[in-house]
Amino acid sequence: MNQEQDQRATDRPITVAVVAMGGQGGGVLTDWIASVGEANGFVTQVTSVPGVAQRTGATVYYLEMIHRRASGRAPVLALMPVPGDVDLVVASELMEAGRAILRGIVTPERTTLIVSSQRAYAVAEKEQPGDGTADSATVHDAAAVVAKRCIVADFAAIADANGSVISASLLGAVAASGVLPFARDAFEQAVRSGGVGVNASLKAFAAGFDEAERGTATKTTPDGKSLPHVPERVGIPALDVLLQRVREHYPPRAQRMIYAGLRHVVDFQDAAYGLEFLDRLAPIVASDLANNGTTRGLTLTNEVARQLARAMAYDDVIRVADLKTRSARGARVMREVGVDQSLQVLQTTEYFHPRMEEVCATLPARLGAAIERRPRLFKMLARMIAGGRRVRTDTIWGYVQLYAIASRKQKRRDTLRHGREMVHIDAWLTRVLATVPANYDLAVELAKSRRLIKGYSDTMSRGLSKYDRVLAGAELVAARADAADWVRRLRQAALLDESGIALGGALKTIATLNTAPVATEHAGAS
């Protein structure tokens, strides 16, 4: 035990706060730390306010420990952390570390901050129709500034890899941090006397200890997205022709995105569809180059390539059946679910709920349209197909059903849906193209707005309606120099909530713009 710690523990307690989500084992961790103290001549006290927070909410466990008094008198220990007076803060999740910093219990003078860097997204983050996830870098940045010392690692993954729970790997980090004046084996002893899942806990403890000792530097989460390199050739003539065309006729700075798109649409349909993709893209590339796009990193081409590929590979039942009947998919499910085929048998059930709209759309265009024109027939058929369909794709019959639907791929170009998608895509591209000469940035934003259309059934109808509203809004501001900013705001607003309330608000703001004089400074739309 080092001298300084010993001294400090005599006149003031060592203070520890564990910030966690209910059900994460913060209580177990705190109890372990307390029992280490108790077993080593310290008086310890733990308090918590679990209450309703134990149902997945954020909560704090607080612990104080101090040497048993020579006087024999009981020390008066506090029941809650005081900002500026906490030696060790352990956060079992990244944003909870951020919350602890906001509470003011992390201070450069005193606090060692142990953070498990994995994210458990809050409902507010994950319910957004777009990407609502909070920026992890903000927490990493703040932690680096406000803590005396920071130990950051994915202790959840460490625990998982060792067949245990996060409280065990975090206890390892607590032991390694040296904030508590106890040797490693004192902590291990506490785990042993706990008596539940001792071996796995000790393994996770050791792994957490090692990771913390290594003094892991602050980790920032990389974006994770990287564009594929364009291969020279793949040995399939029909594809090599496409590759050659990309290399020879498309600007190098956009080739990787174009290739990513090309790969996607070919996977969706066939090589000829890949050619269609490149053909559709060609005028955009020309326009991009003609309008000084190179100085802007060919943003337009890159963005259109991305959106066009997603648009051409629209989500239909053929696609779904195709993806669900691939051998790679079976292997992925095995991996995700953790099935060992030598020991276990996996059964998979798929949930389908075809609506008449989708069925019609997958029919040959004329037949589909004919049914749509007959509301009574449409309704009658709708009643017949209504209801969920559960398909067991591990059985031969279930698999064959989807396999047969996937085989409709050859006829996809004849479907009602395909025709409509192509008309929509062409209208979108025409609008983008027409905008480029006047306002390059606006054209990029219009291209990006295609992102709003995604999903199936109701979700797609909602997306379409949002897309239409954003484009209508774009029309209103088209003449303004800052039109691109407005469209970006509209799109961001559209992705904030399901029913488009934020978008409605943003559109109202836009409606007032044309009556008001053009301002240089403008309020945020959402």
Added chain:
Amino acid sequence: MAERSFAREVQDLKLGAGDVFRGEGILAITKALLENGVGYVSGYQGAPISHLMDVLADAEDILGEYGIRFESSASEATAAATLAASVMYPIRGAAVFKSPVGTNVASDALANLASGGVTGGALIIMGEDYGEGSSIMQERSHAFAMKSQIWLLDPRPNLPSLVKAVGDGFALSEASNTPVMLEVRIRACHVTGRFNTRDNKRPAMTVKDALENPRRDTNRIVLPPASYLHEREKVERRWPAAVDYITKHKLNELFSDRPSGIGIVLQGGMYNSVVRALDLLGLADIEGNSRVPLYVLNVTYPLIDEEVAAFARGKSALLVVEEGQPAYIEPAIHAILRKRDINTKVFGKDPLPLAGEYTTAVLLQGIRTFVSDHDRSLIRNDSRLPDMKPVMEHPTVKALATTVPPRPPGFCTGCPERPIFAALKLVERELGTHHVAADIGCHLFSINPPFNIGATTMGYGLGPASASAFNATASKRSISIMGDGGFWHNGLTSSVGNAVYNKNDSLIVVVDNHYSAATGGQDLLSSRVGNKSRATQHTIAKAVQGVGVDWVRQIDDTYDVAKLRDTIREALTSTEKGPKVIVASSECMLNKQRRERPLQQKAINGGKRVVKARFGVDEDICTGDHACIRLSGCPSLSVKHTDDPLKEDPVASIDNTCVGCGNCGEVAEAAALCPSFYRADVVHNPNSIDRLLARLRIAVIGWLAARRERRRIAFPA
């Protein structure tokens, strides 16, 4: 069965003289009841006192051994009324509940009890649910004590003090023929510590003895003329007796090393925080030696006028530390001093804040101001605390304020209530939004995202009652929600009976998860499992039919979202008048998992065929709209970023905490969401038929897949 077993804690109740108890405050109080010869305990569960109830419920054998009766009361009113056993008989009794909500419910019985007075010690243990971690309105129980003249204990928050308060409470109650409230704050209930135990004591008189030797005295019954007599008795006899007892036994404590011009009067429960604040100001040490004298009110009602006056005399200023509002002690101290013409200045809610929890940080501020205003010489400059301002105003920390998402409590993984609100949300999409009256219980989490359902909450079992006014001929009906806990607590009469009688044309959804789930999974009348000491399996549907509801639908699988949706729609559109009750039943997943998981694991380890289900998402099919999450909010259904450069939005993802409840699939079907969900059933220890079938299937499917993949033209992934 409760959420967890308390078998280990029950062992602690058996400790005797010479042993040391280690554990939580509320369990120390439980043990103290036995050491003080309690004859019966009644109560209603709820944070922060649930553990007292849970442990006693598991301690049948010990209680039986001592002839102690333990009642899991139907409500706090029942629990308080149970104390009537101490009116005529010298039996010590305790009633336990969370407060002030429980005290609100109990107040009728408490007022009657306090009027007639008691013979045996009657202790009301109140878990004061105030401040951080609280789930109720922020009020004080103090007012109840004053209005009914019940003595109020507020002991220092350490185990020996809490234990002593139990004994003091019984003795004070008996000495003054008055019930006594023991107020214990959230952190005090959960604080850990140790105390030296004593042997448990057999009650001087058991309830059995009393039953066999009944007594009565009309003077103890609240009816004129006795009720007038009671009021007089309260002030003429019981109050002086209490003051006498409190003074003589020094229930309040004085901590004063040296004379000082200032002093602090504090509620006992505030003691540790006050000492720490003084410590941080350099005015006290870790052992509680304070340079500012402290008068600690372990009894906050009644005040002992002479003690207060003696403490104030010779001091220029007092600070009263009294948490919550309004202040009762501070004005009372003013009055005491003015009557005696003692001119000590009294401060309290200024410099301390009028409202909100008195955390150590808050007290530190207030005490610093008080001391530097009235005895500057005491304040040193070398504060032990660093200045937090530079940290809190650092740009990276400020950026956090808009980054860190709120994380309110929500439905657990696999919760059976989730699909009920998913169905309700789907119906609202068809029929428009409705006025939805919420209640108390886990189901109140529906008010948060992603469901955003529920307009008001008026009390336990009062959901449908709070929709009473909305009984008009209109194009929409009101919807009210009530849990099984609320239903049996008060809902059957105050809500359902009321709706029947007043012909309320509305929908009542009773969320029946087989337990009082929010408070820890205690059994109820309608619990499905057998309970050897209580009567369970009384159905809610029969009860509502019994009070006259004609339109009742029992749904025994809440995960059937389509059926729920259709039933709710039917209730809202049916031409039938009067209350329509849907009882939506499925077992609380926490309890179910606690019960089934170990059995399942044992079966797997034992080589038995077991099928375990969980859900998954095909990430290449998911488009990242998250419509599924907006109908779920399940912790195991989250999002993840993919490495697909074309996909900008994160896709839905299910982690391995999924319990396979089925909600994802049902919602995907009922709401016609995307087909990316799949259910994976893993057959552990498959039998020979399973293996044979699997081999055959894998061979055929593999051949088909390979056949197509050979023909597919695609770039390498």
